[in-house]
Amino acid sequence: MKIITYIMAAALLASFSAGMVVEAADKAKKDPMQTIRGAKAWAQNCGRCHNIRAPKELTDEEWEVSATHMRVRANIPGDVIRDIIVFLKASNNEKVEE
Numbered sequence: 001m002k003i004i005t006y007i008m009a010a011a012l013l014a015s016f017s018a019g020m021v022v023e024a025a026d027k028a029k030k031d032p033m034q035t036i037r038g039a040k041a042w043a044q045n046c047g048r049c050h051n052i053r054a055p056k057e058l059t060d061e062e063w064e065v066s067a068t069h070m071r072v073r074a075n076i077p078g079d080v081i082r083d084i085i086v087f088l089k090a091s092n093n094e095k096v097e098e
């Protein structure tokens with residue numbers, strides 16, 4: 001009897017935590033403010049040392065590399081650079097904008 005209770009509790013716990021992980025991932029994907037925060041941080045940070053680089057200059061993959069490089073160069077916090085990358089990727093796709 002006791003073992004069955006443990007198994008059921010473990011199964012419940014497993015499904016519960018898996019559900020929470022999915023929920024957290026969905027939330028991150030659906031954070032509509034992230035692009036806006038990113039746009040603001042891009043405008044504030046990315047023109048400090050050189051002319052501001054337009055999102056369309058690079059592909060998604062190139063922005064991952066370049067923005068991570070700039071994160072180190074400019075000592076930009078991780079959460080801020082993640083917002084900036086989301087903004088850059090969302091704004092560089094000509095197909096979506098046309």
Ligand code: HEC
Binds near residue numbers: 047071084
């Ligand atoms: C602290 C000064 C500084 C800031 C702030 C800065 N950059 Fe740069 N950036 C540089 C320098 C210096 C280079 C030339 C490459 C090098 O020497 O690292 C560069 C080069 C680049 C390049 C050319 C490709 C590359 O990766 O080398 C891109 C694109 C770029 N920056 C984008 C950005 C973006 C986007 C931001 C905002 C997140 C930013 N930069 C903020 C200093 C800065």
